[in-house]
Amino acid sequence: MTKLKPKKSAVSHRLLVLIFASMTIFLQPLSAADKNSWRIVNYWSEWCAPCRVEIPMFNELSPRLAKSNVIIVGVNFDEDPRDLTLKIADDMGIEFQTLSQQELDLLGLKPPDVLPTTYLLSPANEVMAKLIGMQSEQDIIDALTRQGLTLLNQ
Amino acid sequence: MKKPINIPIVALFVTLFAWSFGVTSGATAQSQLQNLPSPAPSNSSLSRVVANESGEIYLSWVSQDAGQATLAYSRLSSEGWNTPKVISQGSDWFVNWADFPVLSVDSSGMVAHWLQTSAQGTYDYDIRARFYSRNSQAWTNPKTVHTDGISAEHGFVSMLPLDDGTTLITWLDGRETKRGDTPGAMTLRAGVFDKAGTVVKEWELDHRVCDCCQTSSAMTEKGPIVVYRDRTAQEVRDIFTTHLIDGVWTSPKPIHNDNWQIAGCPVNGPSVAAKNNRVAVAWFSAKDDTPKVQLVMSNDNGLSFSEPLVVETPNTNGRVGTAILDSGSIVVSWIDTTNAARIMLSRYDTNGKFLGHTEVARSSESRRSGFPIIEAVGNSVFITWTDISSVPQVKVARIDY
Numbered sequence: 001m002t003k004l005k006p007k008k009s010a011v012s013h014r015l016l017v018l019i020f021a022s023m024t025i026f027l028q029p030l031s032a033a034d035k036n037s038w039r040i041v042n043y044w045s046e047w048c049a050p051c052r053v054e055i056p057m058f059n060e061l062s063p064r065l066a067k068s069n070v071i072i073v074g075v076n077f078d079e080d081p082r083d084l085t086l087k088i089a090d091d092m093g094i095e096f097q098t099l100s101q102q103e104l105d106l107l108g109l110k111p112p113d114v115l116p117t118t119y120l121l122s123p124a125n126e127v128m129a130k131l132i133g134m135q136s137e138q139d140i141i142d143a144l145t146r147q148g149l150t151l152l153n154q
Numbered sequence: 155m156k157k158p159i160n161i162p163i164v165a166l167f168v169t170l171f172a173w174s175f176g177v178t179s180g181a182t183a184q185s186q187l188q189n190l191p192s193p194a195p196s197n198s199s200l201s202r203v204v205a206n207e208s209g210e211i212y213l214s215w216v217s218q219d220a221g222q223a224t225l226a227y228s229r230l231s232s233e234g235w236n237t238p239k240v241i242s243q244g245s246d247w248f249v250n251w252a253d254f255p256v257l258s259v260d261s262s263g264m265v266a267h268w269l270q271t272s273a274q275g276t277y278d279y280d281i282r283a284r285f286y287s288r289n290s291q292a293w294t295n296p297k298t299v300h301t302d303g304i305s306a307e308h309g310f311v312s313m314l315p316l317d318d319g320t321t322l323i324t325w326l327d328g329r330e331t332k333r334g335d336t337p338g339a340m341t342l343r344a345g346v347f348d349k350a351g352t353v354v355k356e357w358e359l360d361h362r363v364c365d366c367c368q369t370s371s372a373m374t375e376k377g378p379i380v381v382y383r384d385r386t387a388q389e390v391r392d393i394f395t396t397h398l399i400d401g402v403w404t405s406p407k408p409i410h411n412d413n414w415q416i417a418g419c420p421v422n423g424p425s426v427a428a429k430n431n432r433v434a435v436a437w438f439s440a441k442d443d444t445p446k447v448q449l450v451m452s453n454d455n456g457l458s459f460s461e462p463l464v465v466e467t468p469n470t471n472g473r474v475g476t477a478i479l480d481s482g483s484i485v486v487s488w489i490d491t492t493n494a495a496r497i498m499l500s501r502y503d504t505n506g507k508f509l510g511h512t513e514v515a516r517s518s519e520s521r522r523s524g525f526p527i528i529e530a531v532g533n534s535v536f537i538t539w540t541d542i543s544s545v546p547q548v549k550v551a552r553i554d555y
Contacts (some may be wrong), residue, residue, distance in 0.1 A: 046277060047250060047307070048419050049331070049340075049365050078251060079521050111519055113440040113471060114418040115366070132443065133389070133418035 038070045038128075038149065039121040040140065041099075043112050045077040046088045050134035051116040057137050059095040068151045070144060072096045075104055077115055120147065185499070185512045186554045193228035193235035194548035200254035201538040201548040202527045206315075207261055209531040213538060214241075214257035214266065215548045216249060223247045225255050225268050241266045241284055242296065248279040251521045252368070252421050253309040260315035263287045263349050265323070267313075272305040281308045281325055287349040297351035300343065302329040307340070307365070310423065314371040314378055320346045320354060322398075324369045324380050330361070340365045342382055344403075360384065360406050364391045368423025368525070370476075374433055374455035381426045381435050384408070389417045393424045393437045395456060409450050409459050414441040425476040427484070427530070431455045432504075434484040436465065438472025445470050447488045451506060463508075465500050466490065471519055475537075477530035479555060483509065485535050487528045495519045497526050497539055499553060512553055518542055 042058055044051040062072040074094055076085040082100055089098045099107075107125055112132070120129035120143050129143045144151060194201065194215040201215040211230040216223050224243045228235040241257075248269040258265045267283040281299040286292070300308050306328035314322040323345055330338030342363045345356040364383035371380045377398045384394040384406065391414055394406045414420075424437035433456035436449045446467040450459040465486050475487035482504040490496040490513075497514040514537055517523050526539040538550045 045419075047248075047253070047366060049307075050418055052277070077521065111471070111521075113422070113438075113443075113445055114416050114420050116418055130443065133416040 036069060036123050038123060038144070038147070039107075039119075039125075040065070040070060040072045041075060041107065041109065041119040041121060042072065042096075043075045043077045043115060043117045043119075044092070044094070045115050046092060048077070048115040052092060054116060054134050054136075055092060055094055057135075057140075059093070061137055061140060062096045065144075065151065068144075068149065070149065070151075073103075074098045075109075077111070120144065122147075185501070185510065187512060187514060187551055188554070189549070189551045190230075191234065192548050192550055193238050194226075196545045196547055198548045199522070199524055199540040199546045200249070200251070201524075201540065201550070202255070202257055203529045203536045203538045203550060204257055204259055205529050205531050205536070206259040210259075211529070211531065211536055212257060212259050212264075213548070213550055214255060215538075216255060216268075218249065221245050223249050223268075225266060227257055227264075227266070241293070242268055242282070244268070244270060246271050248309070250309075251524045252366070254524070256311050256313050258313035258315055258321055260319070260321075261288070262315075262319040263289075265313055265321045265347070267299065267311050267323075269309050278305040278307060278328075279309065281311055283323070283347075283351065285321075285347065285349050285351040289349075294349075294351045299323055299325065299345065299347070299353075300327055300329070301353065301356070302327070304329045304332050306332045310366070310368050312369045312371045312380070314373055316346065316373075316378075320348050322346055322371060322378050324359070324371050324382075326363065326365070326369065326382075327358075328365075339363070339385060342369065342380075344380065344398075357403060359396050359403055360394065362386070363394075364419065366419035366421050367391075368425075370424055370426045370435075372426045372428035372433065374428045375431045376455040376457075379426060379428060379433060379456045381409070381424045381437075383420065383423055383437075388415060390415045391420065392439075393435065395426075395435070397456060409435055409437075410448070410462050412439045412441055412448075414439045420472075422472040422474075425474050426456075427476040427478045428456070429478040429480075429482075432478060432482070433459075434476050434478055434486075435459070436474040436476045436486045436488070438470070438474055438488075444468050445472065445491075447472055447474055447486065449476075449484065449486055449502065449506075451484065451502075451504075460506060463502065463506050466498075471495075473525045475526060475528040477528045477535050479530050479533045479535070481533050481555070483533075483555060485528065485530065485555075487514075487526050487537060489517060489519070489526075491519055495523070497537070499528070499535065499537070501555065514551055514553070515539065515541070515549065516543075522546060 118131040198217040214227040264286040272278040310326040327343040339362040342360040346354040367383040422438040433452040447465040448462040469492040495517040499512040501509040
């Protein structure tokens with residue numbers, strides 16, 4: 001019995017490591033580059049008129065901000081199934097990444113009270129700004145500037 | 155040696171015992187909660203509970219299966235829920251957690267609506283309704299409530315049976331948003347419909363309202379009252395009310411100046427209840443990003459209101475309901491987000507004195523949990539909600555005060 005104890009313990013440790021590694025892989029959808037990036041998280045819904053108005057602005061801003069290590073991602077406020085969410089995003093002409101529920105869970109954001117709402121997250125996933133309601137491009141640039149970010153090729 | 159009583163453990167035991175029976179106590183009053191068996195199937199949601207003049211309870215819901223949505227209802231009798239009956243089915247519905255079917259019942263019949271997508275526009279949908287007459291014992295064919303013929307957003311319906319067997323239907327109407335080069339705002343409209351589904355009268359009640367909040371209506375001694383979220387040119391989105399008195403709608407006015415200014419959609423409409431000359435309105439706001447559920451009361455049919463009582467702040471995401479008991483007490487339903495979300499009822503006496511909270515059920519901040527709906531019968535409140543802890547299913551409970 002005493003001989004089995006360390007073996008059992010080793011198995012348990014290996015099992016724990018395996019579970020942890022699996023969870024890490026499963027819950028780590030963001031790339032390594034993302035870990036150093038600021039994130040703009042835009043909550044939208046298909047029925048939200050001001051959401052639809054600001055989405056072209058985010059589409060246009062997305063590739064520009066990427067040069068400054070700022071990533072724009074979207075969240076379907078309605079929590080539709082993933083395939084439906086992606087179809088809606090496509091129908092709405094959203095050209096930036098739409099987060100899955102698992103990806104959203106990692107960010108630990110509280111669902112907003114108003115649509116649209118846009119969060120600015122630091123690379124450490126801290127909420128640095130919460131922008132409630134429809135935003136203009138200048139609103140977004142101003143929010144980034146207030147965090148001391150210098151934007152390239154504006 | 156006799157062990158001393160462990161007070162904390164005894165207190166915990168008593169609390170758990172009370173909780174197991176669904177009994178919670180407020181400062182001065184108690185309630186008894188009874189979970190009723192649900193007539194709704196798995197994969198059901200978007201439920202509403204409504205009573206007719208006799209106090210008979212009806213439950214409606216939407217179930218979804220293989221891309222098809224079904225609107226059904228059941229009546230609660232002394233033997234339990236009657237066999238559910240289907241009102242309508244479709245594969246082209248706009249099924250939404252915040253904007254969902256209403257069932258209205260009175261002694262002469264029923265009216266129910268659902269939202270059907272328009273062919274011409276991706277985000278456009280029509281309000282379709284069927285009308286049931288007890289005389290003919292039949293539902294009409296589906297009718298479109300609004301007569302604009304414009305492919306736009308139409309929804310957030312409330313219904314109110316009128317004494318002559320007609321029904322007042324209120325809705326948000328996006329026809330002005332599709333007007334030429336200078337589109338207008340979402341409007342609030344209302345119409346009176348007979349049991350054949352024919353519009354008897356129709357009005358525009360407000361030319362500029364919030365796009366995505368529920369409307370609510372109730373009957374006072376002076377006539378119908380409608381509450382909704384307004385939208386000013388400066389994007390202030392406070393709660394407004396208008397009355398139909400002697401056939402004329404009063405000018406919309408705020409029930410309170412929250413001055414909540416946002417260029418966005420709160421998706422959190424107000425709820426009104428009325429009994430005789432008494433009116434209660436509960437609503438959600440989040441000025442300065444501080445969520446708040448408030449309640450105002452009126453003793454003059456809603457022509458004037460008390461200063462607001464704060465039901466909860468800041469640990470709430472709203473989703474309110476309002477009911478008035480025969481005792482005169484007012485009950486407000488709301489979502490508590492302190493830890494895991496909970497569906498709560500808060501009760502106030504006729505003077506606005508707080509009488510106690512009742513926790514109805516654990517819930518979720520998720521949109522899929524929808525909006526709890528309450529209805530008063532006598533000194534009881536019936537409440538329905540969607541449990542999403544596993545496969546979504548409509549739940550219903552009764553709370554006796």
